[in-house]
Amino acid sequence: MTEAIGLTELERAAEVVHAVMPATPQYRWPLLCERAGCEVWVKHENQTPAGAFKIRGGIVYMDELRRAQPAVTGVIAATRGNHGQSVAFAATRAGLTATVVVPEGNSVEKNAAMRAFGAELIVHGHDFQESLEHAIALAEERRLHMVQSFDAKLVAGVGSYGLELFRGVPDLDAVYVPVGLGSGICGVMAARDAVGSKAEVIGVVAANAPAYALSFEAGKPVSTNTADTMADGVACRVPVQGALDAILKGASGVVRVTEDEIKAAMRHYFTDTHNVAEGAGAAPLAALLKERDRWRGRKVGLVLSGGNVDRTVYQAVLQEADSGATN
Known part of the structure; x- marks a missing residue:
């Protein structure tokens, strides 16, 4: 997957993305550095117009779809939230209708945001997989274009943040990336390889x-x-086979973090940077803290992939006590 996405493709995608939104910042936060025992650079994808990195992929995908298939009038996707916001934002901007299928019990605020971006929201299934299967069936029934959560165009789009990160901080030793279906980590690996960075991607x-x-x-x-x-x-x-193939080839590992570790990282982001991180966005920090001895004194990037967490969930997380001073 990443072999076909080189510097030319990433720079073209970045140009399309930056016509809609500016590059997001990467900051070195001193309190996070103290906590982790290394130099920490956070890529702030929580600061996009949709509050998450996924919007980049949607912008690039819809731009190419409009040019390649001008007869398409509507798209459909399954999501837990950020992919759906990306699809709704970009499709509406491109003059297309957007239908988004979410599972039962999905984030109330992500659902509201998808509707606000112009999507028709359909609730179906107990989890993402059931929502996906329903979306695929609806795509055929309604003659809508199905936007999968993993696609080369999406990878090129979200890879634009990797390009920004590696050019902004060219001497990183490692980057921790959350893995949903794989577009984010594949984009980061593509950007790393395109600029010749030696950073490990985890x-x-x-x-x-x-x-x-x-x-x-x-x-x-x-x-x-x-x-x-x-x-x-x-x-x-x-898992998606194409994403896994790229991860097996280009990542140095995949780290598991517990619910308590994720919640602690969400609190650390607030106290150390005053940024809101959703669970997936905080997971890379949780992983770094879990492996802090490995990176002591070195330079590590963290992808804060999004900040879209419901207020009630976030309040509960902030009110919990940390089990220790650093994790």
């Missing part, structure tokens, strides 16, 4: 949704029966 999943960790260890796709994590952006139970 995927992060929730221990309660370990499909990609299990698959990395097995060297082949391993599905799980559940993906019961508060970090909905990484709540995957069926």
Whole structure:
């Protein structure tokens, strides 16, 4: 997947993205550095117009779709939230209708944001996989264009943040990236390879949704029966073969983090940077703290992939006490 996405493709995607939104910042936060015992650079994808990195992929995807298939009038996608916001934002901007299928119990505020961006919202299924299967059926029934959560165009789009990060901080030793279905980590690996960085790229999943960790260890796709994590952006139970192939080739590992570790990282982001991080966005920090001895005194990038967490959920997380001073 990443082999076909080189510097030319990434720069073209970045040009399309930057026509709609500016580059997001990467900041070195001193309190995070103290906490982790290394130089920490945070890529702030929580500061996009949709509050998450996914919007980049949607912008590039819809731009190419309009040029390649001008007869398409509407698109459909399944999501836990950020992909759906991306699709709704970009489709509406491109003059297309957007239908988004979400599972029962999905984030109230992400649902509201998708509607605000112009999507028709359909609630179906107990988890993302069931929503996806329903969306695929509806695409055929309604003659809509199906936007999968993993696609080369999406990878090129979200890879534009990787290009910004590696050019902004060219001497990183490692980058921790949350893994949902894989577009983010594949984009980061493509950007790393395109600019010639030697940084290790490390995927992060929730221990309660370990499909990609299990698959990395097995060297082949391993599905799980559940993906019961508060970090909905990484709540995957069926890995994508193309994404896994790229991860096996280009990532140095996939780290599991617990629900308590994710919640602690959300609190650390607030106290140390006063940024809101959703569960998936905080997972890379949780992984770095888990592996802090490995990176002591070195330079590490963290992808804060999004800040879209419901207020009630976030309040509950902030009110919990940390089990220790640094994790």
